[in-house]
Amino acid sequence: DGGITQSPKYLFRKEGQNVTLSCEQNLNHDAMYWYRQDPGQGLRLIYYSQIVNDFQKGDIAEGYSVSREKKESFPLTVTSAQKNPTAFYLCASSIDRREWETEAFFGQGTRLTVV
Amino acid sequence: ELKVEQNPLFLSMQEGKNYTIYCNYSTTSDRLYWYRQDPGKSLESLFVLLSNGAVKQEGRLMASLDTKARLSTLHITAAVHDLSATYFCAVDGADRGSTLGRLYFGRGTQLTVWP
Numbered sequence: 128d129g130g131i132t133q134s135p136k137y138l139f140r141k142e143g144q145n146v147t148l149s150c151e152q153n154l155n156h157d158a159m160y161w162y163r164q165d166p167g168q169g170l171r172l173i174y175y176s177q178i179v180n181d182f183q184k185g186d187i188a189e190g191y192s193v194s195r196e197k198k199e200s201f202p203l204t205v206t207s208a209q210k211n212p213t214a215f216y217l218c219a220s221s222i223d224r225r226e227w228e229t230e231a232f233f234g235q236g237t238r239l240t241v242v
Numbered sequence: 243e244l245k246v247e248q249n250p251l252f253l254s255m256q257e258g259k260n261y262t263i264y265c266n267y268s269t270t271s272d273r274l275y276w277y278r279q280d281p282g283k284s285l286e287s288l289f290v291l292l293s294n295g296a297v298k299q300e301g302r303l304m305a306s307l308d309t310k311a312r313l314s315t316l317h318i319t320a321a322v323h324d325l326s327a328t329y330f331c332a333v334d335g336a337d338r339g340s341t342l343g344r345l346y347f348g349r350g351t352q353l354t355v356w357p
Contacts, residue, residue, distance in 0.1 A: 170345070232287065233286075235283070
């Protein structure tokens with residue numbers, strides 16, 4: 128079945144530690160996105176990528192890094208520079224053909240907690 | 243920056259009743275999305291609205307878009323308990339002519355339907 132797979136589902140990070148969240152899709156989608164969700168809030172865009180080896184900062188990129196070495200994969204690293212990383216992280220992908228009725232499909236999310 | 247406002251943020255309604263959720267946004271956009279989120283889960287796409295006057299219906303939910311007023315509505319007809327969830331509207335903030343969409347989300351409307 129086609130879809131977006133995020134792992135792990137739960138992740139615990141110690142102070143000063145970098146952690147990487149995985150996102151893989153087999154939908155053959157061009158565009159991939161990382162969003163952060165805090166309780167009672169909407170989603171905010173961290174990074175997005177339209178093609179392999181290219182990505183752009185979203186609204187809250189500080190303290191995060193990404194790579195796009197393969198079309199299927201868009202991992203997110205939460206660095207020690209991110210002072211408040213506890214949140215629910217959602218990866219999404221879309222076809223990115225603006226003449227189509229495109230929509231973003233979301234993975235199941237990773238809940239990151241600082242301990 | 244594009245702002246998206248939803249109201250109400252919390253909605254408690256009795257089964258069988260009707261109600262409308264409102265989504266206002268601050269700048270011109272030609273795409274608006276409605277998503278559903280169950281507690282601790284990912285986002286499920288409900289509707290994609292692409293043009294002024296667009297109306298879509300699925301079961302007890304109907305969404306509409308007025309691009310001139312920068313307003314979308316999600317109308318609930320004869321609510322049932324299974325509709326209890328958080329509903330988000332999201333607006334595509336990409337510049338006209340660009341190929342990549344980036345979504346701006348409202349804070350969500352937490353809907354509880356009781357017997």
